[in-house]
Amino acid sequence: MKFDLDDIYIEDTCRESALTKRIVARADIPVHFVEDGRVAARPRLDAVDSFAAGKRRLVIMRRRSPFLMACPAGSAKFACCGYLVLTLASNCPMDCSYCFLQEYVADNPGFQIYANYDDAFAELDKLIASTPARHFRVGTGELADSLAMDSLTGLSIELVNFFAARENLTLELKTKTDEIDNLLAVDPKGKVLVSWTLSPRRVFEACEHRTAPPSARIEAAKRVLESGYRVAFHLDPMIAYPDAERDYLALMDELFSAISPAKISFLSMGGLRMTAGLRAAARRRFPKDAMLLGEDVLAEDGRYRTFAPMRIRLYKILADKFKAAGAAVPSYLCMETASVHERVFGAPPSHPAAAGERLATIR
Amino acid sequence: MMRDETTAANIRACAESRHLDDAHTEKWLAMLTPSRLALLDYAERLKLRTGQLAAAIDLLDEIEVREGIAPAQILARDDLRRICTNNGSTPWRAAAFIEALRKIRFPRLQIAIDRLESEIAALRLPASIAVVLPKDLGSDELMIRISVRTGDELEKALEVLAEKKPALMRMVKMIGGDDTE
Numbered sequence: 342m343k344f345d346l347d348d349i350y351i352e353d354t355c356r357e358s359a360l361t362k363r364i365v366a367r368a369d370i371p372v373h374f375v376e377d378g379r380v381a382a383r384p385r386l387d388a389v390d391s392f393a394a395g396k397r398r399l400v401i402m403r404r405r406s407p408f409l410m411a412c413p414a415g416s417a418k419f420a421c422c423g424y425l426v427l428t429l430a431s432n433c434p435m436d437c438s439y440c441f442l443q444e445y446v447a448d449n450p451g452f453q454i455y456a457n458y459d460d461a462f463a464e465l466d467k468l469i470a471s472t473p474a475r476h477f478r479v480g481t482g483e484l485a486d487s488l489a490m491d492s493l494t495g496l497s498i499e500l501v502n503f504f505a506a507r508e509n510l511t512l513e514l515k516t517k518t519d520e521i522d523n524l525l526a527v528d529p530k531g532k533v534l535v536s537w538t539l540s541p542r543r544v545f546e547a548c549e550h551r552t553a554p555p556s557a558r559i560e561a562a563k564r565v566l567e568s569g570y571r572v573a574f575h576l577d578p579m580i581a582y583p584d585a586e587r588d589y590l591a592l593m594d595e596l597f598s599a600i601s602p603a604k605i606s607f608l609s610m611g612g613l614r615m616t617a618g619l620r621a622a623a624r625r626r627f628p629k630d631a632m633l634l635g636e637d638v639l640a641e642d643g644r645y646r647t648f649a650p651m652r653i654r655l656y657k658i659l660a661d662k663f664k665a666a667g668a669a670v671p672s673y674l675c676m677e678t679a680s681v682h683e684r685v686f687g688a689p690p691s692h693p694a695a696a697g698e699r700l701a702t703i704r
Numbered sequence: 705m706m707r708d709e710t711t712a713a714n715i716r717a718c719a720e721s722r723h724l725d726d727a728h729t730e731k732w733l734a735m736l737t738p739s740r741l742a743l744l745d746y747a748e749r750l751k752l753r754t755g756q757l758a759a760a761i762d763l764l765d766e767i768e769v770r771e772g773i774a775p776a777q778i779l780a781r782d783d784l785r786r787i788c789t790n791n792g793s794t795p796w797r798a799a800a801f802i803e804a805l806r807k808i809r810f811p812r813l814q815i816a817i818d819r820l821e822s823e824i825a826a827l828r829l830p831a832s833i834a835v836v837l838p839k840d841l842g843s844d845e846l847m848i849r850i851s852v853r854t855g856d857e858l859e860k861a862l863e864v865l866a867e868k869k870p871a872l873m874r875m876v877k878m879i880g881g882d883d884t885e
Binding site: 628655 | 766812813879881
């Protein structure tokens with residue numbers, strides 16, 4: 342997949358970095374040098390849609406804050422999968438109407454890629470040295486798609502090689518693309534999970550602009566699986582539109598007919614949830630998208646969610662499908678309470694650290 | 705269909721008299737003539753207050769996107785027209801109008817609430833016990849409230865609850881997604 346960019350802004354301190362040189366050599370677009378990349382990442386006041394404009398402005402810069410952090414979706418209120426986030430980039434060239442980045446990076450929408458990612462590797466080594474008995478699942482797909490710009494950055498190769506050489510780390514590359522060529526060239530040694538967000542075709546067509554079609558994502562998953570990667574899928578966000586039950590079940594049939602359930606490391610589910618700010622931003626940018634207008638009500642956590650019985654029913658139907666798939670596929674819920682978890686899976690959620698460990702080591 | 709600019713002044717006057725914010729006023733003005741006129745008619749007849757008018761504009765917009773039905777068609781429905789002409793007070797009719805729009809906007813939520821409320825009614829609980837649904841079924845928590853002043857009253861309330869346990873358990877399951885269709 343190729344995404345259009347208008348300009349590249351390079352922070353002065355990153356001029357000589359290997360990443361900068363790779364990107365400049367591969368992208369045939371105007372390059373500008375700036376003293377501080379953060380300024381280039383700010384919203385353009387003259388843009389009609391500054392978030393969309395930010396997606397087309399690549400900023401290669403130094404990351405000032407730590408690369409590694411706990412998943413921002415985690416909270417004491419929710420069951421948690423113990424996921425650690427490695428932020429190598431911020432924003433995404435795709436444009437899903439429901440995406441939380443519309444609110445989360447509204448003040449710095451420039452598409453940032455961090456050239457000092459060696460520091461991220463140092464942070465990871467420090468982590469495993471400090472807790473050698475634990476196993477961590479670390480993902481790069483929270484504030485950006487893990488693979489969308491990989492043909493430009495080549496970062497996946499370095500990441501896979503780094504994780505392949507470390508016993509108690511598992512990398513999760515999360516994507517909505519079929520950009521897997523670099524992955525096929527390296528041996529993950531069983532230490533890398535590639536996961537896809539999956540949605541029924543109707544959601545893809547209505548909401549997931551510039552992403553790969555669901556069937557292409559499944560096909561890409563098949564290919565990386567054959568190359569020694571583990572695969573996982575996220576049904577997140579699940580949107581409870583009128584035919585959702587039928588369509589999500591059909592999507593699972595398509596998935597399980599392409600990939601044996603026994604070979605899927607895990608499946609996660611999470612209903613569409615939007616803060617009032619995200620809802621307003623999404624509606625402003627996609628006023629005709631009916632998927633943003635489900636039967637969503639204000640939930641206890643201050644987010645708009647499909648009203649509880651309907652949302653939980655959809656989870657249960659899918660959880661039953663996973664169980665009936667021949668090999669029970671490990672699964673979890675994202676940003677749901679322990680009671681919802683128990684209603685869906687019949688058991689309370691594990692402690693986040695235990696869940697993280699389990700998901701990191703599942704084959 | 706052309707927009708009739710002659711109605712714009714009336715709409716602006718109505719919006720201004722209610723201190724309606726610019727965003728909602730513009731959204732109203734962006735409706736096609738039959739729709740914006742129909743809403744003006746309701747706003748004036750029901751004396752919709754600022755919040756009600758803003759809610760009506762949002763709900764009509766959302767119903768249009770969801771169902772592909774223009775506000776004029778929605779506002780022409782018999783159940784909505786009847787609200788304008790029934791015998792209740794104007795504030796009551798205004799509130800009923802907004803509630804009716806919400807039912808159109810959230811059809812399956814309404815069905816789920818109706819079913820749960822009819823289950824609660826069928827319990828025929830004494831006044832000392834109340835089963836309270838979460839607002840808009842926004843969570844899976846069912847609240848059962850017991851209000852007593854004496855030991856005897858508590859004893860009786862607990863006996864009733866024990867007797868109603870199967871029905872209450874069914875409600876707990878319903879609110880957790882079982883049998884909601």
